[in-house]
Amino acid sequence: MTDVKVTTLKNGMRVIxxxxxxxxxxxxxVWVDTGARHETAAEHGISHVxxxxxxxxxxRRSALQIAEVIESVGGHLNAYTSRDQTAYYARVLQDDVPLAVDILSDILQNSIFDEQEIAREKEVIVQEIGQTFDTPDDIIFDYLQETSYPDQPLGRSILGTVxxxxxxxxxxxxGYMKRHYLAPRMVLSASGAVDHEALVxxxxDAFSGLAREGDVAMEPGIYHGGDYREERALEQVHYALSVPGVSYLDDDYYAMQILVGLLGGGMSSRLFQEIRERRGLCxxxxxxxxxxMDSGTFSVYAGTGEEQIRELSEVLTDELLRVSEDLDGAEIARxxxxLKASLLMGMEGPAARAEVHARQLQIYGRILPPAEISESIDAIGLQDVKNLAGRLFFGVTPTIAALGPVRNLAPFERIAARFN
Structure with missing residues (x-):
């Protein structure tokens, strides 16, 4: 970690x-600090497109040549879009880092957006949207997000509508790329067999053409909560519940990670033990x-049968409400x-490290040493977690999303009343 270096280029792009x-x-x-939540209503889904x-x-290259040139050296190239960022990344041998940088800079500055290619790829994305709708334990989280943040960018799906x-x-x-893909909002991050000065x-040379300024706006995320349920002919009810959580910058960020772990982060967690092991409900x-950056949610998901959904939802709520009073030091320590082991294990691969460092720089403006994160986790006390649980689960409006044979699920008003 002491060897991690950061340099800001003349145009404002940062290199790690x-x-x-x-x-x-x-x-x-390259991680771009722009995602689905930066879209206007008319642009819904354009970040992903x-x-x-x-x-x-x-x-300089056709679509086939882009694929061939990276795969001819045994590398691979991929990308993803989230609500607050877009990432383009490659995995290559040490000697092929210059090639990877060249390809990344090429696709991010010189894409021609051929109309025929656009027409074909839009239909590919339409198929991706259809596949998501056919996957209930995937689409349920879009419904949960949309109901938590209605009528605002943070609540819209990443894929957009057909x-x-x-x-x-x-x-x-x-036009969207020109306005949003700006050098100060982009981070080139590399891990593994890399040399800092050489990468800089x-x-x-490769990213000198990036603009410094553009028109970037982000509507604040305002949690509302509410109820979404859809009757569908499925074997299971897919049930998800959210309450307002914390932002990346909140003092309770690590306390929330602890609360996530002890409630539903593994086989020894409270929800797993009570709902699955003791009651066999799911x-x-x-x-x-x-x-x-400005908001967050704490969420629970479970899949269960039509006859079990009422009991499951009640027991799940019971467990959330009692955690602020019923905690002990041993549970927190475990x-x-x-959490610390998971963080360290997750940093053992170069791809994960490159991503974590890019996100830390975009969120905090610096790289967080693992020792500092561990100290922050260790500093969380029993009362801190109890206080956070009280903040999250009392006096709030929950969000519920349910998909499947939902007729036995209690009315939203009844469930919501328990959180007030």
Missing amino acids: TDPMPGLGTSAVG LEHMAFKGTE AQVRGFDRAMIA RLAE YSVFTFASSF TKAQ
């Missing part, structure tokens, strides 16, 4: 390197936290150990 001695490969990517189109041809995706044209895609030199139950 994290050498890992003994490796012969490198993970290198742009991510796809970046691979579909540049002034009608909007089909309506995008070259001018819209290129490559970046200075196969899958887990908790997770979603944090953003969860802290799990």
Whole structure:
């Protein structure tokens, strides 16, 4: 960690390197501080379309050549879009880092957005949307997010709608990229077999064409809560519940990670033990936290049968409400150990390290040493977690999303009343 270096280029783009001695490969990517929540209503889904189109041809390479040139050296290239970022990354041998940087800079600055390619790729994305709707334990989380943050960018799905995706044209895609893909909002992060000074030199040449200023706006995320349920002919009810959580910058961020772990982070967690092991109400139950710069949610998911959904939802709520009073030091210590081990294990691969460092720089403006994170976790006391549980689960409006044979689920008003 002491070897991690950061350099800001003349245009404002930042370069991070994290050498890992003994490796012969490198993970290198560009993280753009722009995602689905930066879209206007008319642009819903365009961040994801742009991510796809970046691979579909540049002034120098066709779509096939982009794929062939990286795979001919045994590397691979990929990307993803989230609500608050878009990432493009490669995994290559050490000697092929210059090639990876060249390809990344090419697709992010010289994409031609050919109309025929756009037409074809839009239909691919339409199929992706259809597949998501056919996957209930996937689409349920879009319904949960939309109900938590209604009528605002943070609540919209990342993929967009079929009608909007089909309506995008070259001018819209290129215009969105020009406004949002700005050097100060982009981080080139590499881990593994990398040399900092060499990567900086490559970046200075390769990304010099990036603009410094553009029109970037982000509507604040305001949690509302509410109820979404859809009767569908499925074997199980897919049930998810959220309450307002904390942002990345909240003092309770690590306390929330502990609460996530002890309630539903593993086989020894409270929800797993009570709902699955003791009562046999489900196969899958887990908790997770979603944090953003200005908002966040604490969520639970479970899949269960039509006859079990009422009891499951009641027991789940019971467990959330009692945790602020019924905690002990041993439980906190065990969860802290799990959290610290998970963080360290997650940093053992170069791809994960490159991503974590890029996100830390975008969120906090600096790289957080693992020792500092461990100290922050260790500093969380029993009362801190109890206080956070009281803050999260009392006096709030929950969000419920349910999909499947939902007729036996209690009315929203009855469930919500228990949180007040």
